[in-house]
Amino acid sequence: MSVELTATEENYLKSILNLSLQADISVSTNDIASILNTSAASVTDMLKKLSQKELISYQPYKGARLSEQGYKHATSIIRKHRLWKVFLYQSLNIPWEAVQEIAEELEHIKSDLLLDHLDAFLGFPKFDPHGDPIPNAQGKYTLRAQSPLSDLQPGKSGLIIGIKDSETSFLKYLSEKGIGIGKSITAFEQNRYDLSMTFHMERKEITLSGKAAQHILIKPL
């Protein structure tokens, strides 16, 4: 059915999808380059190639956007990535901050049979350990009401359901503070001076920078 792509091509598609979720419309060469840590010239080369394969539409100087096919392919990579994350975290007990990097390799394993069996083994999970939704085999996925922890008003509580930024150092930082998916947290006060916020979690007081709080996602309780 679908064409075989190299891991590199898949990474480009994934980046384009991620970027187009934030700022819809087409995605710029430079943005892709900075996400993939490569040069703009390399990105141009690859965009031409992906366009050739009809996985994206691309106009010189005007950026790229996923075609129907490209979108499907990108979604399937996201599905693989997140299912592997669940496995690594829940089944293998690999520390949270190490999961991302390993999943980035595993997501390029080709077999559909493998993915379907993994999905079944894990009990068809709907969300990964970072709280991101897992597309099903047809590419559909559940969205949820979620808001950044920074929006939580003093006195109100929320359930931590996801982390927006998957950078290793950030995840480690959170993990050291005891912050993780599934924990309840209550806003206490906001410091006007530096915009840091104080919370209560499991009878402890936790202070986070405004930026950190923006990257933690909660379901209001």
Add this chain to the structure above:
Amino acid sequence: MSVELTATEENYLKSILNLSLQADISVSTNDIASILNTSAASVTDMLKKLSQKELISYQPYKGARLSEQGYKHATSIIRKHRLWKVFLYQSLNIPWEAVQEIAEELEHIKSDLLLDHLDAFLGFPKFDPHGDPIPNAQGKYTLRAQSPLSDLQPGKSGLIIGIKDSETSFLKYLSEKGIGIGKSITAFEQNRYDLSMTFHMERKEITLSGKAAQHILIKPL
């Protein structure tokens, strides 16, 4: 510690190890080419490169053999391959004949952390579903008394512990006959005319060609 190798380099090392187990001493260019389904010229190119990296010793026209480092690396790939096989077969219930191909992709995933956790998750298995021994993290592995099913004398029984040939069509053939690791089988008679053999297994009568019986490994009971 160890150098990072590409999947291709790893496949060459693995092939050299497999070949040197059968016919010790050095391994010929052509044999490697035929196992890897590539041209002899490509093999020569790669042997030079691996020799450069001191993973093998290589003399033009004289073949190659693994160095200490190369042997270690090759063994670690075998370990990965077999651990993944156990996972695919036992945990995910992926059909026996599909396992080989998927494991061939998974064996090149880099993370040692992942492998150690997988090993623990599986309970530190000593053998894979084809009955082959799994090297431990230090590269040591258990050997076993084993003999081909074709050597089993009429009236005697054995426990199936491995399959020598991992070709998909052969595995499928066996799987259709109900033959698999861990089953008990009893020799009944040998047909002098075509050298086929008849066995009893789980109250059924099974006939196998002499060649097939040579490729099934048993532990005599």
Add this chain to the structure above:
DNA sequence: ATTAATATTTAGACATGTCTAAATAATTTC
């Protein structure tokens, strides 16, 4: 011990994905 057959290597080419430097287009700024 030559000749014939086989195995291996060299030479030169190609595809993929990358890069730097230079050229060109688009956007901002004053």
Add this chain to the structure above:
DNA sequence: GAAATTATTTAGACATGTCTAAATATTAAT
């Protein structure tokens, strides 16, 4: 709206792993 800045593309190069065809070694046969 012309000049300066920023973004993007082109040109030309390189590394990796592959190939075919030709050259050279090795081994087998008579």
